[in-house]
Structures are given as C-alpha cells and as structure tokens.
Amino acid sequence: MDPTTPLLYVLSDDLALRGPKFGCGLGQCGCCTVIVKGAPVRSCVTPVQTMNGAEITTLEGLGTLDKPHPIQKAFIDEQAMQCGFCLSGVMLTAKVALDRNPKATDAQLRQALSTVLCRCGAHTRMMKAIKRYQREGVRA
Amino acid sequence: MNRRDFLKTSGFLVVSFSMRDVALAQAPQPGRFDGPGTPQLDSWLAIDSDGNVTAYTGKVELGHGLYTSQTQLVAEELSVPLARVKLIMGDTGVTPDQGTTSGSQSHPVNFNQGALAQACATAREALLQMAAQRMGVPAAILKVDDGVVNGGGRASLTYGELVGGKKFNLTINPQAKRKPASEWKILGQPVHRLDIPALATGQFEFVHNVRVPGMLHGRVVRPPEVGATLVRVDEGSVSAMPGFVKVVVKKNFVGVVAEKPWQAMQIAAALKAEWTKGSGLPPQSTFYGYLRADKQSRDVMTVNSKDVDEKISKSAKLIKATYQHPYQMHGSVGTSCAVADVANGKATIWSATQSPYPTRNTAAMLLGMKAEDVHVVFKMGAGCYGLNGADTVSYDAALMSQAVGRPVRVQLSRKDEMAWENYGTSYVIDQRVAVEGNGADAKIVAWDYEAWTPGLGGRPGYNNPGNVVSGFLAGAEPAPFAARPAADPNNYANNLNIAPSYVSGTVNGRKGGTGNVASERVLTHNLRSHFWTGPLRSPERLQNTFAHESILDEVASAVGADPVAFRLKHLSDPRLINVVKKAAEAAKWDARPSPKKGAAKSGVVGGRGFSCVLYEGNNGYCALVADVEVNQDTGVVLVKRFVAAQDCGPISNPDGLRNQVEGGILQGMSRALNEEVTWDGTKITSIDWRTYRPLYVGVELPAIDAVLVDTTDAKADGAGETAITLVAGAIGNAIFDATGARMREAPFTAARVRAAIAARA
Numbered sequence: 068m069d070p071t072t073p074l075l076y077v078l079s080d081d082l083a084l085r086g087p088k089f090g091c092g093l094g095q096c097g098c099c100t101v102i103v104k105g106a107p108v109r110s111c112v113t114p115v116q117t118m119n120g121a122e123i124t125t126l127e128g129l130g131t132l133d134k135p136h137p138i139q140k141a142f143i144d145e146q147a148m149q150c151g152f153c154l155s156g157v158m159l160t161a162k163v164a165l166d167r168n169p170k171a172t173d174a175q176l177r178q179a180l181s182t183v184l185c186r187c188g189a190h191t192r193m194m195k196a197i198k199r200y201q202r203e204g205v206r207a
Numbered sequence: 208m209n210r211r212d213f214l215k216t217s218g219f220l221v222v223s224f225s226m227r228d229v230a231l232a233q234a235p236q237p238g239r240f241d242g243p244g245t246p247q248l249d250s251w252l253a254i255d256s257d258g259n260v261t262a263y264t265g266k267v268e269l270g271h272g273l274y275t276s277q278t279q280l281v282a283e284e285l286s287v288p289l290a291r292v293k294l295i296m297g298d299t300g301v302t303p304d305q306g307t308t309s310g311s312q313s314h315p316v317n318f319n320q321g322a323l324a325q326a327c328a329t330a331r332e333a334l335l336q337m338a339a340q341r342m343g344v345p346a347a348i349l350k351v352d353d354g355v356v357n358g359g360g361r362a363s364l365t366y367g368e369l370v371g372g373k374k375f376n377l378t379i380n381p382q383a384k385r386k387p388a389s390e391w392k393i394l395g396q397p398v399h400r401l402d403i404p405a406l407a408t409g410q411f412e413f414v415h416n417v418r419v420p421g422m423l424h425g426r427v428v429r430p431p432e433v434g435a436t437l438v439r440v441d442e443g444s445v446s447a448m449p450g451f452v453k454v455v456v457k458k459n460f461v462g463v464v465a466e467k468p469w470q471a472m473q474i475a476a477a478l479k480a481e482w483t484k485g486s487g488l489p490p491q492s493t494f495y496g497y498l499r500a501d502k503q504s505r506d507v508m509t510v511n512s513k514d515v516d517e518k519i520s521k522s523a524k525l526i527k528a529t530y531q532h533p534y535q536m537h538g539s540v541g542t543s544c545a546v547a548d549v550a551n552g553k554a555t556i557w558s559a560t561q562s563p564y565p566t567r568n569t570a571a572m573l574l575g576m577k578a579e580d581v582h583v584v585f586k587m588g589a590g591c592y593g594l595n596g597a598d599t600v601s602y603d604a605a606l607m608s609q610a611v612g613r614p615v616r617v618q619l620s621r622k623d624e625m626a627w628e629n630y631g632t633s634y635v636i637d638q639r640v641a642v643e644g645n646g647a648d649a650k651i652v653a654w655d656y657e658a659w660t661p662g663l664g665g666r667p668g669y670n671n672p673g674n675v676v677s678g679f680l681a682g683a684e685p686a687p688f689a690a691r692p693a694a695d696p697n698n699y700a701n702n703l704n705i706a707p708s709y710v711s712g713t714v715n716g717r718k719g720g721t722g723n724v725a726s727e728r729v730l731t732h733n734l735r736s737h738f739w740t741g742p743l744r745s746p747e748r749l750q751n752t753f754a755h756e757s758i759l760d761e762v763a764s765a766v767g768a769d770p771v772a773f774r775l776k777h778l779s780d781p782r783l784i785n786v787v788k789k790a791a792e793a794a795k796w797d798a799r800p801s802p803k804k805g806a807a808k809s810g811v812v813g814g815r816g817f818s819c820v821l822y823e824g825n826n827g828y829c830a831l832v833a834d835v836e837v838n839q840d841t842g843v844v845l846v847k848r849f850v851a852a853q854d855c856g857p858i859s860n861p862d863g864l865r866n867q868v869e870g871g872i873l874q875g876m877s878r879a880l881n882e883e884v885t886w887d888g889t890k891i892t893s894i895d896w897r898t899y900r901p902l903y904v905g906v907e908l909p910a911i912d913a914v915l916v917d918t919t920d921a922k923a924d925g926a927g928e929t930a931i932t933l934v935a936g937a938i939g940n941a942i943f944d945a946t947g948a949r950m951r952e953a954p955f956t957a958a959r960v961r962a963a964i965a966a967r968a
Contacts, residue, residue: 069449072469080424080468085416086409090541090589091621092472095896098541127409139407146399146862149870150270150590151406152413152541157904181905184896186540187270187590188873190904191911192866 070116074108075099077115078125086126086155090184097156097183101125107163126155129162137204138162138197147196149187156183161197169201176201244303244322246378248333251303251326252281256371258354260285260292264323265305266313267297267561268402270590271927272863273313275400279860280318283394284327284386285334286351287366289401297563297585307562307666309593309742311826311925318859318923320381328383330375337369388857388919395917397862414559414586415544415618422546423452424468425607425617426475427677428461429627432485432889433737437461444479454478455610460680462607464615472620485889488737495531495635498659504732506693509705510712510720515728518653522641526762529637530754531952532935534630534884537743538899541589542624543596547604548614549574554581558601559588562666566598569672570605573681592874594629594666594675594741602677625899626891627676630884631743632736634750635659638758641726642766646800649766651777653726654710656754660747661736662688676739688735701824704748704932705729707755708821709777721780721821738884738891744874745928748822749935753879753953756818756936760801760943769798770817770940780821782828782854786916787819789852790830793914801944811838813847814945818936822929828854828916829929831872833937834909837945839964842957844942846876846909851933854916855924861915868913868930875934876909877902880954 068077073092078084078101087110090098094109101110102124130136135143138158148154157180164171164179171179176197185193244251244265253261262281268274274294282289295302305316317323331351338356339346341364350357354366365371388395405411430436440461442454450470455462461480465471489497519525546557554574560566560583567583574581588597600617608615639655664674664685672678673685699712699719706712710727712720720727745752763773771791778784790796797815806812814837819830834848849872858864881900885893893899913930939950948963 069469072467076468079416083416083418084409085411085413088413088415088541089618091896093621093895095621096540125409130408132404132408132410135404135408142407143399143403146403146866148270148403148406149272149866150540150587151403151411152270152539152589153904154406155409158407177905177907179905181903183904184540184901185904186538186592186874186901188870188875188877188902189866190873190902190906191869191908193904194908 071114074110074113074115074118084125098153100156100159102159107160138200141196141200145192145196147192148189153185157193165201244305248326248329248375248377248379252330254366254370256367258365258367263295263302265303266317267308267585268587272400274402276859276863279394279398281327283391285331287354299563299567299583304564309561311928314923314925325379328385329380332383334369338364394859398860414557414588417546417557419614422614422616423464424471425462425464425615426471427603427623428475428478429623430482434486435482438481441479445474445477448474453611455607458682464607464611488886491886498635501734503690504734505691507731508693508696509729511728512726514726515653515655518726519641522652524642526765527639528758528761532634532750534633535878535882536628536630536884537592537595539589539591539595542619543600544618545601545604546616547608549609550612556583556601556605557586558583559597560601565669566601568669569667573602573672574605574609592744596624596628598667599675599677622894625894629739629741632660632662632740636754640762642762646767649768651724654724656729659732661734662740663736664739665741704751705731721783722777723779745932749932752820752932753935757939760940764801767800771796783821786828786830786852786854789914790832790850794832794850802947803944809839811836812945814941816937816940816944818933820932827924827929831933831937833941835941837942842961848910850912851930852914854918855926856921857919857923858917864926865913867927869911871931872911875931879935879938883954
C-alpha cells in the first residue's frame with residue numbers, strides 16, 4: 068500500500084467500515100473523524116503511515132445496535148440527526164471534549180464543535196444530546 | 208416501432224426540441240404511471256404466510272424521516288405492529304414509479320386518498336371481505352388487531368392465513384375507507400425514526416458504503432473554466448501510475464478509473480488534459496444589474512388585474528424596494544456518490560437520486576441502452592435538500608463502468624461537487640406597493656412585482672440528462688431556452704410563491720390567492736444562467752417570500768402599523784390567518800410599529816421580525832417570528848429565538864415534523880446570514896467550506912419553539928420546506944426592527960449589515 072494514502076480510505080475501503088466518511092477531503096467538515104490516543108483525528112488528511120501501531124476508534128467502534136455507547140444512546144433518545152452523515156464528526160468530537168473535561172461549559176463544547184459541520188440543521192438536537200450525555204453518560 | 212418505443216429504445220441524441228418532441232416527452236413513459244403510481248395493489252403491498260407486510264414506495268428517505276412515517280402509515284392502515292412492516296423504497300426493479308421525491312409532495316401524495324395510503328386501505332377492506340367470507344359473517348362486525356381479524360367469539364384469522372404469499376390481484380379502490388385520525392394508534396404518534404439506531408452506531412449503509420465485488424474507483428476531471436471544452440487528453444501522462452485502469456472520455460466528459468480511491472484521486476490530479484478557454488462570466492460585483500439588463504427573457508405573468516399603473520398613479524403613498532438574492536448551493540455534507548455496474552447489456556446503479564425511474568431512463572439514454580435494461584437501486588446519501596450531485600454522479604459512475612466493463616464507484620471531490628452542482632438560483636425583485644391611510648386604518652391598494660431570475664438545466668426528468676453537468680459534458684443538451692413575451696394567465700399558478708400572500712390572485716374572475724389586494728401584477732423575467740440551476744429546498748419560493756415579507760414589513764413601517772396586524776388585515780385564508788395568530792401568540796408578539804423607538808444608534812440592540820407563507824400556494828401553512836440582537840458596530844447578527852407555527856394538515860409524526868421545522872429554520876438561518884456562491888471572471892470560487900461557509904455545529908444557537916397545528920380533517924400537506932421559506936424575511940425584518948436598517952440583499956453578512964446601518968435614514 069502507498070504509505071501516503073490517507074487513513075480514511077484504508078478504513079472505509081480496504082476495511083469497509085461505515086462510520087468514517089468522506090465529506091470534503093480537506094479536514095474542514097469532520098465527517099471522517101476517528102479517535103486516536105484520545106484525540107479526534109481527521110482521517111481524510113492523515114497519512115496511514117503515521118498510524119503505525121495506533122489504536123483507532125471509529126463510530127461503529129463505540130457501541131453496537133444492541134448496546135450503543137452512552138453518547139450514541141443520547142443521540143438516539145434525542146433523535147438528534149436528520150441524514151446522519153456527519154455523525155462521526157459530531158459524536159466523536161463531542162465525546163473527546165467531554166472525556167477530556169466532563170464538566171465542559173456550553174462555550175467550551177461549542178468551541179470543540181466549531182469545526183464540525185451538519186448541513187441538515189440538526190444542531191439544536193445535537194447539542195441537547197451532547198448535554199444529555201454529559202449529564203447521564205460521561206464517566207467522570 | 209411506435210413513437211413511444213422509439214423514444215424508449217434510442218439514445219439521447221434523438222431528443223431534439225421541436226414542440227412535437229416536447230409534447231412527446233411529456234407523454235406517459237413505459238413503466239411510468241402518471242399521478243400517484245400504479246393502480247395495481249400487488250405493486251404496493253405483499254403479505255407473507257407469517258403475516259409480515261412488505262410495502263413498496265417510490266418516495267425515498269432523504270434524512271427527513273419519510274421511511275419511518277411511511278412505515279407508520281402502512282402499519283396504521285393495516286392494523287399491524289410497526290415491526291411487521293418492511294418498506295422497500297425507490298428500486299426500479301420492484302417499487303412503483305412515483306417520479307421524484309421532491310417539492311414537499313410525499314406527504315400529499317402518499318398520505319391522502321391515493322397511492323400508498325389508498326393501497327393500504329384497499330388491502331384492509333379486501334382482507335376483511337376475505338375473512339367475512341371464510342367466517343360466514345358480515346364484514347362490518349369484524350375487528351382487526353395486530354394483523355388478526357376477529358369475528359367475535361373464537362373466530363379469528365390472521366392476514367397470513369387469509370392471503371399469505373398470494374397476490375391480491377386487485378386494483379386500488381379509490382372508495383376504500385381510510386382510518387379516521389381519531390382511531391390512529393401508530394400514525395400521528397412521535398414514533399422514533401427506525402433508521403436512527405443504525406445511523407448513530409455507524410452501521411447504516413449509505414450509497415457511499417455500497418461495495419460490489421470487483422469494484423473499481425472513478426474520479427471525474429471537470430473543465431477548469433465554465434464553458435471550456437476538451438481539446439485533448441494525454442492518457443500516457445498517467446498510464447504508468449499505480450492502480451491505473453483507464454481514462455474515460457466521452458465528448459467533454461473526462462473520468463479516470465483506478466483500483467483504489469486514493470490512486471484515482473492522484474491520477475485525476477496528474478492527468479494532462481488540454482481545454483479551450485471558457486466562455487467568461489459577468490462580474491459578480493454588478494451581477495444583479497446584469498440580470499436586469501438581460502433582454503433575452505422568457506416572461507411569465509402570474510396575475511394581472513390591468514389596473515395597477517392607474518392605482519399606483521392615484522395613490523397617496525408608494526413604497527418601492529429592490530431585493531436581491533444570490534445563487535446558493537445544496538452543499539451536501541457528504542459529496543455525491545454512486546456505484547454502477549454496466550456489463551453484458553445490463554446496468555445496475557446504486558444511487559441516492561430522488562428520482563429512481565427518471566434516473567433510470569436518463570442514464571439509459573447516456574449509455575445507449577433500453578430503460579428496462581437499467582436497474583436503479585436507491586440508497587440514501589447525505590442530505591440533499593433538492594437536486595444536489597446525486598443524479599450527475601450516477602451518470603459519472605455509469606459512464607465509467609460502461610467504459611471499463613466492471614463495477615465503478617465514484618464519489619465527487621468537494622470542489623467538483625460545489626463548482627458544478629445545480630444551484631438554487633439568483634433573483635432580483637422589484638416590489639412596488641401603493642398604500643392609503645395611516646396606522647390601523649392603512650390599506651394596500653395595489654401590488655406590483657417584477658423579477659429577473661436566471662436558470663440553466665434542472666431536474667433531468669425522464670428525458671433530459673443534459674440538465675446536469677455530466678450528461679451535458681457527455682453530449683446531451685439541457686432543456687431548451689427560448690425568449691418570449693408573457694401571455695395573459697389562464698389560471699392562477701402560484702406554485703413558486705411568485706405572488707405574495709396578500710394579493711387576491713384573481714384570474715378569469717376566479718380568486719386563487721390568500722389575500723385581498725385586488726389590484727395586482729406579478730411579472731417574472733426568466734433568463735439564461737451561466738451556472739447550472741435546479742431545485743434547492745424551497746426553490747424560488749424562498750427567494751420570492753424573502754422579497755414579499757420584507758416589502759410588506761416596509762409598507763407597515765411606512766404607515767406606522769404593527770406588522771402582524773397589517774398582515775392579518777390583508778389576508779383572507781383562514782388557516783394562514785390562524786398560523787399567523789398562533790405564532791404571534793406563542794412568541795408574545797410585541798404589537799407596535801417597527802422600528803423599535805428609542806433604540807441606541809450604536810452597540811447591541813434587539814428586535815423582532817415576522818413572516819408567513821402558504822407554501823406553494825396550497826401546500827402547508829407556516830408563520831415565523833425571529834428575535835435578534837444586532838451589534839451595530841460589527842454588523843454581527845445573533846438570532847436569539849425563533850417561534851414557528853405550522854399547519855400541514857394531519858400530523859403523521861409530530862417529532863418528525865418538529866425535526867423538519869427546526870432543521871429548516873437553522874438551514875434557513877445559515878442561508879440568510881452566510882451562504883453565497885461566488886465566482887471570478889472564468890469559474891466558480893466557492894469550492895470548499897472556507898469559501899462557502901455555512902453554520903457549523905458550534906455556533907451560538909437560537910432557541911426554537913414550534914407550535915404544531917394538527918388539522919386532522921384537512922388533506923396532508925408538505926412539511927419540509929415551509930419554515931425555511933420564512934427565515935430570511937423574519938430575520939431581515941427583525942434587524943430592521945432593532946436598528947432601522949433594511950436588509951435588501953441576502954445573505955445578511957456583517958459587512959452588509961454595517962453598510963445598511965450606515966445608510967439608514
């Protein structure tokens with residue numbers, strides 16, 4: 068494999084994972100987000116060679132249909148999406164922000180999500196779901 | 208061979224544009240049933256021996272919840288639990304042809320007395336008849352519960368026992384009785400969306416996730432400038448690159464195919480292709496004046512009482528203003544994607560198209576195949592909000608797959624999506640409103656509207672693959688444009704909300720509008736666009752409503768009237784009046800003229816604005832209040848709260864409706880404050896999320912309250928495009944209320960707000 072291949076294509080094509088998605092290929096929207104070493108990583112602009120030996124968590128790596136992760140459950144409970152294409156960016160970015168600081172203020176959460184895009188306008192419900200996860204789901 | 212077969216089997220090049228051909232193109236197509244879909248009940252429903260229901264629909268899920276609400280509809284009408292219903296959407300192999308999922312038509316078409324709803328009602332009555340016969344009791348005494356027909360006592364039969372695995376062999380009965388809303392247990396409930404658990408856990412199969420054995424990856428290479436044509440391609444420039452399979456050229460269509468996606472991207476970037484210079488573009492800074500000066504126009508008169516000039520010349524007061532709206536884009540968060548497998552005379556296309564059958568027919572034209580040899584399978588894409596790149600990328604994948612004889616997946620680059628999609632179009636609108644009296648006594652006496660708007664291409668429909676960029680590049684022409692003067696209207700056609708809510712819409716003595724202003728003239732100049740255009744959520748209606756609701760506000764202010772009271776005075780439609788009142792009441796509307804008196808001339812000030820519409824003139828009522836804060840020093844607008852009141856007839860799923868209203872409002876806010884397509888002398892320059900900047904998830908959000916009016920005795924109306932139609936008007940009016948500065952050009956960027964503040968009286 069070409070070691071400069073962005074991680075996204077290895078995940079979504081070679082491994083056929085469905086969580087991380089191509090949104091822009093420029094690191095501007097968040098659709099391709101995965102978690103590496105506790106940080107959100109834009110896999111569309113991250114060469115796979117920099118990921119040697121790394122543990123990578125994608126949206127489907129968080130939880131399952133039967134046992135969704137608490138942040139996934141919060142999004143289901145709040146019906147916090149329309150098309151759902153952007154969820155890797157929204158959920159994984161919010162999860163990292165709250166893992167790092169379970170008591171993050173609204174302003175801090177907004178800051179974390181300031182580079183994550185949703186085009187359906189589900190913003191209000193997403194923030195409600197993130198706040199619900201903060202209240203009910205985060206292990207402090 | 209008759210005409211229809213000729214059209215069906217021949218390539219796209221035969222589609223010329225004489226009037227006869229236009230008439231032919233509009234004739235029913237093979238496999239297509241005009242109106243709601245096929246009358247054959249078995250095309251809509253099948254019940255297996257275990258009593259499980261499979262329903263087939265042509266209306267597809269676009270992220271707006273239609274999969275779930277249609278499943279609710281089937282479960283409700285057949286009295287079976289949701290879990291027993293499997294819904295198949297938009298597969299030309301099995302589902303009815305219901306054209307395009309668009310125009311807020313899915314709720315009206317499939318939830319009223321026709322199509323899917325009526326198929327279910329017909330099936331239910333047929334099942335009861337079968338049970339009555341088998342049990343030897345009158346059908347009227349039978350009750351159905353969870354798919355079991357009970358005849359009183361111990362007599363009961365399941366649907367599986369009655370019809371399991373067999374066909375109904377019936378046509379849809381238009382007289383079959385629907386369940387009244389008062390008996391609904393599943394429909395009308397805030398049922399959670401059935402697809403959300405899979406979406407939330409990354410399990411959902413988008414079209415982007417379709418993987419076919421032997422699949423290759425394609426990438427398009429578009430012209431560098433608008434109007435450029437291909438001179439030559441040097442395949443040798445890339446043929447030695449890793450994974451290279453083929454360079455595909457068809458007229459001006461260029462694509463590359465490779466083993467892997469990253470290889471395809473690198474090959475596309477490295478390919479040496481020579482193009483002519485483009486056709487050049489008018490400067491954006493003077494574009495609205497350019498539109499106004501374009502005399503090659505196809506004019507449409509929506510209504511003309513022929514006394515407008517006279518009334519205006521005699522009126523005491525005339526309020527005039529010009530409103531300008533830019534091209535905006537769908538800008539789907541995921542770029543468009545399709546997978547095609549064209550081999551051995553057959554084609555399968557996995558596509559997020561809103562139009563499975565039309566895409567089948569137009570892809571067949573491009574491929575030189577028969578429509579029945581092409582199979583389109585709908586798979587959801589990222590939210591499209593109208594005609595995004597879903598159709599064009601379906602053609603891209605099909606053309607490349609045909610050229611290599613293997614399945615090909617194509618996902619557009621961000622730039623290829625944004626530079627070539629069919630934009631929501633631009634508008635320049637002159638409004639002139641004559642008014643008499645003052646304050647509470649003021650009355651509009653004449654309304655004159657004149658607009659200029661460019662268009663090019665649009666939905667391909669069943670016959671025009673050249674209406675989107677790939678079909679055009681591959682040799683098809685867009686639907687023709689011919690300048691002509693306006694004829695007098697024969698009927699009041701206000702589907703595009705070209706006429707304001709406040710005029711009577713009287714044509715040939717019949718009133719079709721929602722207002723009472725009888726002196727009315729509404730004239731549109733349709734022009735040829737340099738860029739592709741097509742339906743973008745609330746197409747034309749959003750731009751027109753911005754202008755209508757803004758000028759209404761200007762007039763109310765000029766006569767010192769409260770904007771809500773002034774609206775009510777000029778409306779005649781009771782349901783529109785009702786949502787206006789409901790929104791004002793829920794918002795605790797501060798009844799007084801705008802602008803707010805005594806506001807500071809610098810720093811942050813607050814205000815409220817109103818707007819309302821009957822969407823498409825007959826398809827969903829909505830009213831909206833916006834509360835804003837404007838920083839008069841920076842020009843930054845912060846919306847604090849929206850209050851909407853919405854009436855779309857019987858509510859099929861209140862949470863789904865609420866989600867649509869909220870989403871429409873926020874997308875509308877993004878469009879009203881931020882979004883504008885840009886270009887230079889040769890090409891589009893808004894090509895990524897830095898150069899076209901919508902609202903990110905982290906923005907400071909307004910509170911959104913939605914009052915849902917459930918009118919169960921009315922027809923089901925559209926619900927997805929009403930609220931977004933109102934946002935620019937409500938925010939613009941609120942900015943005026945706060946500052947006295949009038950926003951007449953969208954979007955209301957900080958620079959434009961500062962300029963309006965500097966120019967205020």
